[in-house]
Amino acid sequence: MALDPGWVAAAFDLGRPTSPLTKAARGELGIIWHLVTDRGEWAVKELLFPEGETGSDVVLQLAALEAGLPLPRPILTGAGSPLAREGEALARVYEWVDLDPDRSCPPEAAGRLLAGVHGLGAPPGESHWFYYRPLGSEGWNSLRHRAGSAADHDWGSLLADLVGQLQQAEEDWVTGQPPGPSAVQGHMDFNADNVRMRRGGGPVILDWENAAATDPAHEVAMAAVEFLIGAGPPGNDGSDTGAPSRSGRGTDLGAAVAFVDSYREGGGRFEPTGPEVFAMAFVCQAHLLDLYSGRACAPGGSGEQRARATENLHVMTARPLTPDLARELLAAWTP
DSSP, X not given: OOOOHHHHXXXXXXXXXXXXXXXXXXXXXXXXXXXXXXXXXXXXXXXXXXXXXXXXXXXXXXXXXXXXXXXXXXXXXXXXXXXXXETTEEEEEEEOOOEEXXXXXXXXXXXXXHHHHHTSOOXXXXXXXXXXXXXXXXXXXXXXXXXXXTTTXXXXXXXXXXXXXXXXXXXXXXXXXXXXXXXXXXXXXXXXXXXXXXXXXXXXXXXXTTOEEEOHHHHHHHHHHHHHHTOSOOOBOSOTTOOBOGGGOOOOHHHHHHHHHHHXXXXXXXXXXXXXXXXXXXHHHHHHHHHHHHHHHOTTOOHHHHHHHHHHHXXXXXXXXXXXXXXXXXXXXXX
């Protein structure tokens, strides 16, 4: 365990710990620990990778709380920072939320919530290359090579079949330009893993740390795809979090239609004119395939990292966003 509960409690003025930290979840960028003190319960996020200058996401979260959106309150240090450091340890803290492992957030509820996020009017801040920069020919060539070297794995053969059409979608529909004057500050990780149901309650939005400038229509399209892929009955992925696994769910265009309808009903404007609205979704999918295939094929990678990457590749290649699916969705969203 890298974090000392006494240090975390002191840094964020949480009171006196009454029990050790217990592991609650493991994400891509951090581990969530459950901390109980004499003042309450807290979610402590141990960041596994260095985080640059931060704070704009907290401004967005506080605006969301003020507007009545459901999310755990971020806790700041005495110096007003969302981050605390001690040596190599780096942590954030949030109010604790009890999540229901057996219920998924309905797409119609999630769409209204994203409309609320986009309607906050927070300054859009900076954009991030991950959400608009194409993978490029060199990156696609690397993906082809990794897919070929992993042909004996299900994800390898599926990825080999996908690379050509995904590269063509990027060349046809991705400009590589950052968001323009219509940009808002988006959540940027709005999916069924981060829009969850409280135990005995309604939905709650988690993991705001990727917040950045975005074209709102692009985030709607990407989020709708995520909820489409996540449609269907939850299944357990065997992790210690009890969270539903995307790999056990079907694809239902009705979920994406319900998401967009509720976004519009919640005050959001979404009028796509062509498949270019999926630019961010295709870019992020490409970068994640590149990231995970690199980890899965790295000879010096840790067993845990390789296993997580392999599982992610299995899910993504089994239920990808393809050009055909993008066209189906556009037709379904047209009145």
